[in-house]
Amino acid sequence: MKRKTGGNTIKAQGAAFKVIDQYGFQHPSEIDVEAVILDRPITIRHGGLKGCEARLIRVGQQGIMRVRGNSLLSPRTRFALAHELGHWELHKTTQAFVCTPDNLRDYRADPMEAEANTFASELLMPTSMIRPIIEANDPRLSTAKEIADTFFVSLTAATIRMILETRHECVLVVSNEGIVEWWISGSERFGVWLEAKQQLGSTSVAFYLRQEPSQEPVSEVVPTEAWFLHLDSPERIEVTEESMRLGQSQRILSLLSLQDSD
Numbered sequence: 026m027k028r029k030t031g032g033n034t035i036k037a038q039g040a041a042f043k044v045i046d047q048y049g050f051q052h053p054s055e056i057d058v059e060a061v062i063l064d065r066p067i068t069i070r071h072g073g074l075k076g077c078e079a080r081l082i083r084v085g086q087q088g089i090m091r092v093r094g095n096s097l098l099s100p101r102t103r104f105a106l107a108h109e110l111g112h113w114e115l116h117k118t119t120q121a122f123v124c125t126p127d128n129l130r131d132y133r134a135d136p137m138e139a140e141a142n143t144f145a146s147e148l149l150m151p152t153s154m155i156r157p158i159i160e161a162n163d164p165r166l167s168t169a170k171e172i173a174d175t176f177f178v179s180l181t182a183a184t185i186r187m188i189l190e191t192r193h194e195c196v197l198v199v200s201n202e203g204i205v206e207w208w209i210s211g212s213e214r215f216g217v218w219l220e221a222k223q224q225l226g227s228t229s230v231a232f233y234l235r236q237e238p239s240q241e242p243v244s245e246v247v248p249t250e251a252w253f254l255h256l257d258s259p260e261r262i263e264v265t266e267e268s269m270r271l272g273q274s275q276r277i278l279s280l281l282s283l284q285d286s287d
Contacts, residue, residue, distance in 0.1 A: 030132045030189065031139030040114045041147035053154060053176045058106045062090065067113065078129055079105040081112050081122045088113055100179040104145055105129060111144030130185065132209060150176045150186050164191045166242045166267050166280055184280060185209060196281040200231050215262055215283050217253045226251035230268040231277045242269040252281060261286055
């Protein structure tokens with residue numbers, strides 16, 4: 026099942042391939058986003074942002090990137106920089122981008138943000154390097170953790186990349202204080218969706234983890250209705266949920282693997 030993303034996926038991936046080939050990156054440890062950016066007429070600045078994660082301003086042939094984080098070694102900052110580099114390479118007629126955390130996980134709604142995310146994901150986690158890991162493993166949080174550690178990206182970015190690349194049917198959900206904050210589906214085969222600000226179902230693992238201090242993943246087969254409220258025939262889908270806390274916050278990352286019921 027082909028994964029559907031917004032914008033021109035081939036164009037975005039091709040631009041990232043070109044950068045990877047230009048600098049001869051052969052291993053994840055060689056992918057230096059800062060060096061790639063500074064090899065262009067772009068200045069990187071840190072801090073001073075409110076309400077957004079990153080910003081790019083283009084004036085003629087010059088550019089200024091500003092990111093919220095102060096550390097170039099942060100996975101979050103690396104992805105923000107790669108995202109803005111995607112705008113620089115792909116969207117040359119637009120003079121300014123102000124990108125929120127929502128924009129940095131948008132792979133469908135806004136074509137330009139989707140293209141910048143596809144570019145960033147491909148640059149930081151090249152298909153040729155990541156596909157062997159995904160094909161050799163089931164889509165589990167342990168696989169996403171291996172990707173995150175290997176490619177020095179956040180667990181969330183690694184999980185999104187995994188579900189968009191795997192042949193399995195998966196949905197990623199991030200909830201906060203018992204409410205669905207955002208979600209992304211790997212494909213549309215089952216036609217599932219979640220409501221905006223949907224409350225966690227009481228039979229979901231994520232609901233249980235709200236009271237559980239452990240940060241280890243917990244996996245269970247859960248009722249389909251624990252997540253998907255509007256299916257005509259929920260019994261036709263089996264949902265395996267694997268959830269875990271994200272750091273010390275109340276946010277919970279849930280990976281839902283879907284398959285046909287026997």
